[in-house]
Amino acid sequence: MLLGVLHNTSHSVNRESVEVAKLPDDFIPTDMHWLLGRGTGSGGGSTKSSSSDTLLISSSDGRFVILNKSARVERNISAHSLAISSGRWSPDGAGLLTASEDGIIKIWSRSGMLRSTVVQSDEAIRYARWSPNSTAIVFCQGGFISIKPLAANSKITRWRAHDGLVLCLSWSSQTDLIASGGEDFRYKIWDSQGANIFTSSLEEYAITSIDYNPEKDVFVVGSFNSLKLCNESGWSHGSTRFNSPSIGSIYGASWSPDGTQIACGSSTGSLIVGHIVEKQLRSRNLKATTKGRKSVLLQDISNSTSDVLEFPDRVINFALGYGHLIVVTSNQIQIFNEKYVNTPTIIEGRNDVRALEVCKKYFMVLDSSSIWIYNYTGRLHLSPRYQGSQAQIPLLTTKCISLGLDVLAIRENADTAVVHTFDLIPGASRQYEPHTIRAKTQVAEISACKAGNTDDQFIVFLDGNRELYITPSRNLSQKSEIYKIGTQVTSVKWASETNILVGLHDTCFSIWYCPGEGASDPTIIALTTITIDSAELGKNITIESFEDAIISFCSSGALLSINVNIYCEILHRTLMDGQWQQGLKICRLAQSTILWATLAAIATKKNQLSISEEAYSAALQVDKVSYLHYIKDLPPSSAEQMAENSLMLGRLIEAETILVHGKRFHEAILLCLRMHNWRRALEIAEKNAVDVDIVIEQRRKYLEALGKPEFDELFLKISKKTESEIDKNIYV
Template identity: 70%
Template sequence: MKLRTRVCKKHSIKNSEAPEEDSRKSTNYPLSCVDWSSNEDIYFVSDDHQIFKWSDVSRDSVEVAKLPDDFVPTDLHWLLLGGRSSGGGKGSDTLLISSNDGRFVILNKSARVERSISAHGAAISSGRWSPDGAGLLTAGEDGVIKIWSRSGMLRSTVVQNEEAIRCARWAPNSTSIVFCQGGHISIKPLAANSKLIRWRAHDGLVLSLSWSTQSNIIASGGEDFRFKIWDAQGANLFTSAAEEYAITSVAFNPEKDYLLVGTFNLLKLCHSNGWSYNSARFTTPSVGSFFSLSWSADGTQVACGTSTGQLIVAYAIEQQLISRNLKATSKSRKSIALKDIATGTQDVLDFPQRVVNFGLGYGHLVVATTHQVHIYNEKYINTPIIIDGRNDTRVIEVSKKYFMILDASSIWVYTYTGRLHLNPRYPGSQAQIPLLTWRSLSLGLDVLAIRDNSDPTLLHLFDLIPGASRQYDPHSLRAKQQLAEIAACRAGTAEDQFVAFIDANRELFVSETRNLSGERTDEIYKIGTQLIAIMWASETNILVGVHDSCYSIWYCPGEGAADPTIIALTTITLDTAEFGKHITIESFEDAVVTFRCAGALLPVNVNMYCEVLHRALLEGQWQQALKICRMGQHASLWATLAAVATRKHQLQISEEAYSAALQIDKVSYLQHLKTLTPSSAEQMAENSLMLGRMLEAETILLHGKKIEQAVGLSLRMHNWRRALEIAQKHKADHPDLMPRVIQERRKYLKALQREEWDPLYLPHVIKEEADNTSE
């Protein structure tokens, strides 16, 4: 990937303080106030007090307003109402400009000053709207940070000391503020009674900060010639090599994992892990230090203000996606090269509008321009299907049957024929759309998973099967901790759909999107710890995850999730010391996992026998699956076959597989299952119970109207409350169940030599004692 830059305007202005006879000379003021008002328009202002707008359409700049002569701007930030930064609010867009005399002004879209407020006793170094659009912060050289309402009313003073604040930025969720003083960086949570986090970050002054909306990490640049990356607790994740000059600006891309770093005459495009994609050096003419970097809302362009007063616009090219035999590379702002690696043929696709995003997979290329979506089939590359009216596409995700688009207004799921399949909505979804990222969404084979932004512990699951009720009534799954990353499986059958997620504690969980009977399920199983990233295979239900210094492959994460023994047998963990640090998962297609480390692609093969076994199981070829296991003779193969066969009620095959995996207890249990009536509710429930799926077993018995057996199951599991609940619910048809539950509870307490303590059982004990007394 490379940066292509263009110097848009030499900002030469007249020095108003020069003597009259020298007024014909022009000087260059530093350009430190630059921001996008839309994806085509840039506003910038310098010490000449004039606000200019540069248009990408006309390629020229015009003056739109003039500030007072005593107002010297230090920062500029647009609040784009109705766009990403505002949380979907209504109203006209608003511009915030701060000055070196402690004032800030709020202007409307037509550049008319609505409020002018004296906020600080010294220069304001940062003035920033919050990501949710509810307010703004001002940080000054008087060591004070204040939070204001959107209309300019003071809400609170969150930081107050004597050391000057050089830069301040909001957290992506608007609940914290990061700021720098001297060589230190501090994070101030806005919650009541929360403690300030402060650490020594650079050897010299910290000059710039940026907080990523994608990865929740912080970048800093300092006078020690280095840029560094930190997590939200202040732990160092990356430290760059020393550059030739101080790092004057850093900026994370709002939509992708890119970090742009600016220093003297140099722009560097990096991955959010720190390694560099490409550098753009400016020598003739010299542009000086980059004081301001501002990405456009769609993340495709960046505006840069320099110390010599130049406005530079850059955009990333040679972005590359690879899927099997296809490789798509962006050649310019309006063209993409699609190459078939197998045949060596290449087609250059030109578009009438600027390319905003593109996705590749399953034999299709989906390209989003500013107002259209183009769908290419690799077999019919010259006849794309075009969808009109899709503006500002932020995320494209492709799956086997559908592809998903997240734009500025909603989420859309299309078939590859261009037909709209689903426009999912859930409570509060419209307000959350601008704050969603690609980490909040996952498109599976037949399910769409969306993390709720207002409650990050909540996951909404939409059915994509035509006619399914959950297309417009999603099933909500609640985790114990906030969700950091989600992934819906991309293969399987309609009954074998799973979703995996990593929570805030970096623990990995798996849940079914529906069980074999098609019912909703809320069961969540933990299968891993200390995970950074996960990805499902493209054609099988195999999962790969990256830890700090190793990676793991789960060959049976779905069917075996409820059984720790099966998970242990089917999980392989390998060291990544030879790869290096900061590994990410690029793709997982067929049996090849591709990792990326420091820019290099590192393909790794998973167990080929497991890949072939999964494909055989998807097609129901049980005898073929047995042959594969006998040929491979590996415990993970047999355990995978055993878990899938048990779930599908293939008891004979399951018994052989468990026996080969040396699971003798399960073999004995299977022999007991064979004594039950084949395919009966009792046998199917016991089968589910063996896999550890107690809720599924109970559901099978209740649907089969086996009430006595359902109560007996709860009693066997010592689930006393559930046993009492079922008995009370069905006491009209089964009056003997209540006495049985009470009697079993009494035996249990007698064995423990304890009195009754459960408030649900106490009324029954009191009633029984009263009856005995009356007799």
């Protein structure tokens, strides 16, 4: 996990300041915000544009000015009657807000035209910030924090946050959490509903500045003569104190766009520039640590060797996994193989990388305008595009995009209930035409599995209510099969080599040993899921890694390792290779219900009926054993047998699709009738001109048994059509 340290470079004699603009003598700045490289695109989105660098400066007399990149004042607007405490560009670059001591918050267009007054009160507003998606504003008055959604007729959420004045706020674009600091010498973390997530211990002085990193899971806390780097959960990575000479209270802090450097201003006029070092990543026998701005230490624990890798430019990001180290500098991407550290593969021209993720076959690079999928030889495999991607990619975060073994999943920003999946198998049509998955509610986080065969890969996602859903990354039908497998889940992570999933709750964590194949059957999910109390691990734990059979949690900077069932790990690897008899031997040896249920679900999906029968029997699933006897009497490997097999797993859409693709229309209609899916049965019958009379007759008997008249418009239309044809025949 990160071990961040900030270095003070404010007193270097080699640093010089250059005057870029001359403001009026009576203009006393109170806040400033630089909008870097974002221009307004179609549909209200944002696109990369080097000519759009714009500086917003607010003053103590209620004015604000907008300067272009040439330092020319484009707008000088009198906005408030008292001092402006906060002036901020929106994250999408389409507008700006001003908050004042007169208790008013206004929203302005990019050109400085007043759009609306969103808050009017009698109490001074100390601080205001945009939400990550530009749909709400958080601000503080006295000891209270308020959130004002910008939707029409929306209400303000307000809560008491600190005992004294709230002095600073920051809203994270990565986690949607809000951090605050106050006169009570504490900093706190809140969710977007106002629930307290973390409260720090008493600091020595009041917290005067706080700012989330735009690209990483850290934030910085400023106080009198001190600067602290904290994890998104609240605990501290490290701190730097400035006692000689004294710099006073740190009133402003701002991260660089790539999240590697920070600039801070203090009450004595000092400027502090820092960068993160001692960031550590671990993967099996390898450990990588940033030792400076341009160096990374790579250690191989298995043979006690180490190499210091020096780079000509500043290290922006790096990732470690699957025997490779990927290092991104300000101009290059370098790929190191653990066996050939001295001869890296170099990719030129990538200078604004925001996120990096490694998987078994590929690694993903996200910059401000594109997504790039490379293999480990440095060859570009795919640069996906989807409708609206040009405007949405600059707003993507690591929780909105996930790289799997053979799939890339991206959550839509314009409609957060939509997830696009790109097939990474060479030659696949979905490389350029993504499959769209539509959830019922807004998706907060997605994660694609890192292992499996071609047809055994899955995507999980968390919605806004912290409920966990899973869906296959490939579907035989256009309609996605989405199943809920967990509730009150805060974060999830797939194992690196198997389809085992771990998820965190508030006071415990769960391990799903068969989340994919067993998702459609609540009984299988219950048998293959265990929940363990995490109180002994501490509060606010995070999942650091899940490699092989070891889960590493991080709690207040300490790494804690938990072993999963090693037999289940071995069973998954065995079944991925198709070694069914070996899988049976493992289950007979371990005699665990979890293993038997896992084997049963996977064997049933693969149509290994004899093995699934023994597994269900050992797991005491008598009803499924009885149903398997019926399935085994059907013609082997026929469409009917495979459909009944899918039906036993609860995959109704899959069962119907198998029959339709096999041109077994009569059986598909009967299946729909068994499920009382009347409209679908009629649709198949009419489309293929078979068994329409059977569907109508079964519908009639069904309604007669219920004692109800026909109410479905589709069937009423069919009945009228049939009656008119009968009348016509009689007339003839």
